[in-house]
Amino acid sequence: MGGMCGWTGCEMADTESRVLLDKMNEPIIRYDSRPVQKLIGKKSALAVSGHPGSVHTYQDQGIIIGISGHIRFNNIQSGQHSDHRNKARIFLENWLAKGERALTSIAGEFTLSIIDENNDRCLLAVDRMGTKSLACHANGEHLVFSTSLDAIIRHPQAAPQIDSQSLFNYVYFHMIPSPGTIYKNQHRLLPGEYLTFKNKEAKTKYYWTPGFEETGTRSFEDLKTELKTLLRSSIQDAVGNETAGAFLSGGTDSSTIAGILGEVTGEPAATYSIGFDAKGYDEMEYARIAARHFSTRHHEYYVTPDDVVTAVPDIAAVFDQPFGNASAVPAFFCARMARADGITRILGGDGGDELFGGNERYAKQYLFSLYSYLPPFLREKILEPWAENVSGKQLPLPFRKAYRFIEQAAIPMPARMNTYNLLLRHGISSVFTADFLAGIDTTLPDTLNEQTYHQINAKSLVNKMLAYDWKFTLADNDLPKVVHACELAQIDVAFPLISDEMVAFSTQLRPDYKVKKTRLRYFFKEALKDFLPKEIIAKQKQGFGLPFGVWLQDHPRLKALAADSLTDLKSRNIIRGDFIDTLLGQHLQEHASYHGSMIWILMMLEQWYKLRQTQL
Structure with a gap:
């Protein structure tokens, strides 16, 4: 929850800057009543909000710095590392001494901005896995940036203009892959990337890229011991001083987190699971197996079609651009259940499959x-x-x-x-109108x-696929899904399986330790086979998939919501009307689950449009 917004290169009165900053900050704090730290310069401004332990700001002699996130430092002098010192100031000192190389001194998830009015320069950066988004609009002398596109378009120098290419990319990927955004001339930073803005020019460069050691010689036992140590330390760091719980799908990752969470806190973990009353979609029994095995304080909720109807407008609203992953709905209800139970931070298992080789493909x-x-x-x-x-x-x-x-x-x-x-x-030509495709690559x-x-700096097939998924599956899809679902539920979220240390460890594993022929997650499962229930080790991956297409056939309100949304979408001259009619009729009857996904994607596109009519 929370985030940042700001600009540089726009000279205005102090009161005018504050009014504009408040306006930009509205979509960032709409689900969060915690205080906002504001820093105003002569031609720059910055606002950072969120959990008190995740907001770090400093201003002195023409320099403004803000960091949003849970960060640690490495490779700096021990005297600088005192907990009582301002972390933003610590990083600023390193940046003034080392330039962009100072970014390697930060560990954890973060978005960062530095505005140096003395030298007319600005630095933006995101963490190595792109846990949270940071986007910008560069226009001549002006740079407007934020963790929310809805904040950027409120600045007079960043008037919104829909990018048709991004609409096409959305239907192709079911989200808009970075560095693109739904708006022209607005770009998101990639994982491990930073942007410099100087002399009216914006340039991006990586401060970190993954590298794989594919001929590892360390013994299995040494690696097994280190994995268990890292799991404990990463989960302990993710908990911090919060009242923590965990998503529990009954898969390998969520079950591992649930078990270790209980160990590091010294009490049974609070776990939260979502079920569906639909054949082939409900895996609650696996969650119950894990809950019994680790004696967790387990909580369940069965999402209904009526829940989906109610949640769709809110889900569309919390995302700052079209987003088509239907699993955002169960993630929201799961997070909301934890929030109502007094949990202040929930741990997600996202990333384990992409680090250790767990996806069927x-x-x-x-x-x-x-x-x-x-x-x-x-x-x-x-x-x-x-x-x-x-x-x-x-x-x-x-x-x-x-x-x-x-x-x-x-x-x-x-x-x-x-x-x-x-x-x-x-x-493609059966889905989109000819007029729309005329301007599309x-x-x-x-x-x-x-x-x-x-x-990708890897030779093996599996490592190339893993690093590819770090970008498209994690940074562009799964992480935004969970982050925004938790934002809507007003609860903090952390992802201990993609801590910097866990990522570094995974890159040292031999490729066949990740996928051994067709055995997925070979090392991870072998290392934890005495810790996890046997049923969890053996189960096939499923997750919180939503049975939208199945429900769509028999639930009148859900059917009406989808039909009304897609009918309205016809008028935008993006999707062919005859395709929409066939999709809602013949295709849905032929294969509800498969074609229901396309209906969801198009429905959420129209829902996003509707909610932003007045801004576009």
């Missing part, structure tokens, strides 16, 4: 990668020509499977990971995928 892509070991002549002259000239649907079952395998395995990475993409399956998502995948 990692195993699938390993199998597809075996195809490249076949002789080129066999692949290029026999198998692929055969697959191109037959119809997979008409083949007998064994040959049909071979056809499908060759069809996908022949596609190079990372494009192979997107073969199930909803938009591509429906067909339909190849840009592929370019973003390629750039991210091929810039």
Whole structure:
């Protein structure tokens, strides 16, 4: 909760600056009544709000600095590290001495801004995993920035203008991948990135990028001991001085956090789970297994279709741009349950799969990668020509499977990971209007995928996929989902599995310790097999998936909400009207779960538009 907003390069009276700063800060503090620290300069201003322990500011002789987040320092003199010293001032001293290299001295999750009016320069930065967003609008002499796009567009130098390319990217990715935003000329910092603004020019550069040690020689026992130590220290740091609880889905990560949370606090952990009365979606029994195993103080709530109808406008409002991950709904109800129970900080297990190899597609892509070991002549002259000239649907079952395998395995990475993409399956020209597509680069998502995948400093397939997911799955999707859901529920959240120390440890593991052929999370599960219940070790990953498409068929209010939203979306000339009609009718009846996802994505787009009509 909380965040920051500010600007530099706009000279105005002190009272005028305060009025504008208050206006910008309104969307940041709408769910949070905690105090706001404001710092005003001659042509700059900054506001930082949030939990008292996460707000760090300092102002002196033309320099303003603000840090939002839970930070620690490393690689600095011990005398500077005293707890009673202002952390913003500590970092400022290091920055004045070392420049941008000082960013390597910060550990933890943070957004940071420094405005130096004496030298007409500004520095913005986010933490290594991009836990929270920081965006900016650079316009000549002016730089406007915030953790919220809704704050930026309230500044007169950053009038909002919808970026059509970002709308296309949203439907493709189900979110808008950074550095893009929904608005033209506004950009988000990437994980581990900083921005400098000087001489009317904004430049970005990484202060940290992941590097993988892929030939590790450390013994399994040494690694196992270190993992357990890091889990305890990361969870202890995440708890801090708060009354902490944990999300509990019954998966490996949430169960691990629940168990260790009880150990580090010395009392049974408070755990919170969401269920669904829908076949194939409810995994409450696994959460109960973990709760019994660790003797947690367990709490459950079953989300209903009526809950979804009520929550949709609030979910759309808390995100500062269109966001299509339906799991934000159960995450919100889970966080709200914890907040009502007196919990002040809830721990999420996000990131464990992306650090230790837990997603099903990692195993699938390993199998597809075996195809490249076949002789080129066999692949290029026999198998692929055969697959191109037959119809997979008409083949007998064994040959049909071979056809499908060759069809996908022949596609190079990372494009192979997107073969199930909803938009591509429906067909771009079948979804979007011709007028809309006239101004769109339909190849840009592929370019973003390629750039991210091929810039990763790793040789192994699994590490390339993991680091790719750190950006697209975590920083762009899962972390914003949980952060904003908790913001709406008015509760702080922390992610101990992606602490800097845990990330560094994961990069030292051999690739086959993460995914051993098709065995997911091999090392993590082996290291904790005497700690976690056997059922949790063996279970398939599921998570808090929302049965939206299934419910959509039989629930009148939910059906009306979706139909009304998509009908209104037609008038924006983005999505084809005939596609919307077919989607709500034929497609939904054919495969409710699959096509329900597209309905959700488009519904949330229209809901976001509606809530911002007066600003656009």
